[in-house]
Amino acid sequence: MEKEAALKILSDLIAIPSVNGQEALVADYLTTLFHKYPVQIERVNYAPKRDNLVVTIGNHGPLLGFSGHEDVVDAGAIADWDHPPFQATMQNGRLYGRGASDMKSGLAAMVVAMLDLLESGKPLAGRLRLLASVGEETGEYGAAQLTQAGYADDLQGLVIGEPTDLQVRISHKGVIDYKLESNGKSVHSSQPELGKNAILPLIDFIQKTQTVLAQDDQIDPTLGALTHVISQIQGGSQINTVPAHAWMTGNIRTIPAYPNEMVMQQLNEIVAQLNQQGAQLSLTYSYPEPPLPTQANTALAQLALQVLQQQFNLNSQLTVGTGATDASEYYHVPNLPIIILGPADGVSDHQPNEFVSIDKYLRGCQFYRTFAENFWQRFS
Ligand SMILES: [Zn+2]
Numbered sequence: 001m002e003k004e005a006a007l008k009i010l011s012d013l014i015a016i017p018s019v020n021g022q023e024a025l026v027a028d029y030l031t032t033l034f035h036k037y038p039v040q041i042e043r044v045n046y047a048p049k050r051d052n053l054v055v056t057i058g059n060h061g062p063l064l065g066f067s068g069h070e071d072v073v074d075a076g077a078i079a080d081w082d083h084p085p086f087q088a089t090m091q092n093g094r095l096y097g098r099g100a101s102d103m104k105s106g107l108a109a110m111v112v113a114m115l116d117l118l119e120s121g122k123p124l125a126g127r128l129r130l131l132a133s134v135g136e137e138t139g140e141y142g143a144a145q146l147t148q149a150g151y152a153d154d155l156q157g158l159v160i161g162e163p164t165d166l167q168v169r170i171s172h173k174g175v176i177d178y179k180l181e182s183n184g185k186s187v188h189s190s191q192p193e194l195g196k197n198a199i200l201p202l203i204d205f206i207q208k209t210q211t212v213l214a215q216d217d218q219i220d221p222t223l224g225a226l227t228h229v230i231s232q233i234q235g236g237s238q239i240n241t242v243p244a245h246a247w248m249t250g251n252i253r254t255i256p257a258y259p260n261e262m263v264m265q266q267l268n269e270i271v272a273q274l275n276q277q278g279a280q281l282s283l284t285y286s287y288p289e290p291p292l293p294t295q296a297n298t299a300l301a302q303l304a305l306q307v308l309q310q311q312f313n314l315n316s317q318l319t320v321g322t323g324a325t326d327a328s329e330y331y332h333v334p335n336l337p338i339i340i341l342g343p344a345d346g347v348s349d350h351q352p353n354e355f356v357s358i359d360k361y362l363r364g365c366q367f368y369r370t371f372a373e374n375f376w377q378r379f380s
Contacts, residue, residue: 001112001115001116001119001365003362006108006109006112006361006362006365007088007090007095007358007361007362009033009108009111009112010088010095010100010104010105010108010109010356010361011088011095011097012029013026013029013099013104013107013108014086014087014088014095014097014098014099014100014104015086015087015088015097016029016086017072017075017086017098018070018071018072018099019071019072019073019074019075019098020071020073020074020135020137020138021049021050021071022049022050022071023046023049023050023051023052023070023071023134023135023142024049024050024051025049026053026070026132027043027051027052027053027070027132030053030055030111030130030132031043031053033111033115034055034114034115034118037057037115037118039055039056039057039118040054040055040056040057041053041054041055042054042055042056042151044145044146044149044151046134046135046141046142046145047134050134050135050142051134052070052131052132052133052134052142052145052146053070053130053132054129054130054131054132054146054151055114055129055130055132056127056128056129056130057114057117057118057124057127057128057129058124058126058127058128059124059127060126060127061124061125061126061127061376061380062126062127062156062375062376062379062380063126063127063128063129063154063155063156064126064127064128064129064155064156064157064158064159064371064372064375064376065128065129065130065131065152065155065157065158065159065330066110066113066114066128066129066130066131066158066159066161066368067130067131067132067133067143067158067159067160067161067326067327067330068103068104068106068107068110068130068131068132068133068160068161069103069107069132069133069134069135069136069137069142069143069326070107070132070133070134070142071134071135071136071137071138072098072099072102072104072137073098073102073137073350075098075352076352077352080352080353081352081353082096082352082353083096083097083353084097085097085098085352085354086098088100090358093357093358093359094355094356094357094358095355095356095358095361096353096354096355097354097355098354099354100344100348100354100355100356101163101344101345101346101347101348101349101354101355101356102162102163102344102346102349102350102354103161103162103163103342103344105161105163105342105343105344105356105360105361105364106160106161106162106163106342106343106344106364107132107161108361108365109161109342109343109361109364109365109367109368110130110159110161110368111130112365112368112369113365113366113367113368113369113372114128114130116365116369117369117372117373124376125373125376125377125380126372126375126376126379126380128372129151129155131143131146131151131152131158131326131330133146133326136325136326138287139286139287139289140287140289140324140325140326140328140329141287142326143326143328143329143330144329146329146330147329147330147332147333152330152333152336153333155333155336156336156337156379157298157300157336157337157338157339157375157379158300158327158330158336158337158338158339159300159304159338159339159340159341159368159371160325160326160327160330160338160339160340160341160342161340161341161342161343161364161368162325162340162342162346163342163343163344163345163346163349164319164321164340164341164342164346165343165344165345165346165360166308166312166314166316166341166342166343166360166363166364166367167316167317167318167319167341168301168304168305168308168316168317168318168319168339168340168341169318169319169320169321169339169340169341170294170295170296170298170301170318170319170320170339170340171220171222171223171256171291171292171293171294171295171296171320171321172223172291172292172320172321172322172323172324172325172327172340173223173227173253173254173255173291173321173322173323173324174253174254174255174259174260174288174289174290174291174292174324174328175251175252175253175254175288175289175323175324175328176251176252176254176260176263176264176285176288177249177250177251177252177285177286177287177288178249178250178252178267178283178284178285178286179247179248179249179283179284179286180202180205180247180248180249180250180271180281180282180283181245181246181247181281181282181284182198182199182201182202182235182245182246182247182279182280182281183198183244183245183280184196184197184198184199184242184243184244184245184246184280185242185244186237186241186242186243186244187241187242188240188241188242189239189240189241189242190240192242195242195244196242196244196278196280197242197243198235198236198243198244198245198246198280199235199236199243199246201274201279201280201281202233202235202246202247202248202281204274204279205248205270205271205274205281206230206248208270208273208274209228209250209266209267209270210228212266212270213226213228213252213263213266218255218257218258219255219257220255220256220257222294222320223255223256223291223320223322224255225255226252226253226254226255226258226263227252227253228250228251228252228253229250229251229252230248230249230250231249231250231251232247232248232249233246233247233248233249234246234247234248235247253322254290254291255291256291256293256294259290259291260288260289260290260291264285264288267283268283271283289324289328289329290328290331291324291328292324292325292327292328292331292338292340293331294320295337295338295339296318298337298339299337299378299379300337300338300339300375301318301337301339303371303374303375303378304316304339304341304371305317305318306374307367307370307371307374308367311370311374312363312366312367312370321340325340327340341367342364343356343357343360343361343363343364343365343367344356344357344360344361345357345360
């Protein structure tokens, strides 16, 4: 495919404002690109206007998966952007727009690679399946749905096109977001003994979690330690009233050696203990995602490194990340090797003036195609 055509696909994707909840528009667009070829296209509806898309090319041979999410984060304040967020602008070797890095460049490069393979007219030596997911930015529930529906069961390897600057990411932390609500009894603050202060149990909870989570001396050799951030806290209504209601949220980044289940069990025990002592706390979690344990020793990761070094002359490394990806869901498929490898560098993710280097994007298109061909050869 000509450079211009490859850039047009990325620009078209950026022009679709697929902020969480509008992913069907991306599925529609991708369908139009593939429909003239003999491929298998399946839409997997998650909710109104929210469709995952699965496109499989090739008829026999080893099956490699390509994964990209269709959603992007909100543009934020438009005034902070030098260019319109939902219109690709090319300047000084960069392409700007919401999703240019995270991760419409990865998704577009995977699609370009597949179209190039189809357009070559040669019989394919294996199969490729694109898994385009909804809702990655808010909880990986598109990937969860595709995993549960079995779309990853027959894959022999999976590449996730999140930004890695063409490095091979082989592990990342998991995530636990939680909200803790506290109820008390409101009275005049001159007679606090008649009321129940909803803020105090939150302070007890914070102190106990700091001690408990810090006690575990598990450190992952590459990911480091678990981290815990108290991210929001609110309570009370005025200065001379005992607060009847308070809440807080926290964000925990987990490691394989200290898994999500263990952390959540410890938090639940702290809450149960405080409630026994008279607090009225309720703890809820939103979309906890497990960490991706290291894939360093898989043939998939080694092959990616080899292709980048030998065929693209890139000094690529095995790296790890702190943020969760759709890999947290696809990892539930037994024995599925997964790597994260995308063309963008990720430095401008979720920020105004998000961009991708045009050269890196075009190299990504070539890499995905070359990697698929090498994968088919290696695993046939
Ligand atoms: Zn992303």
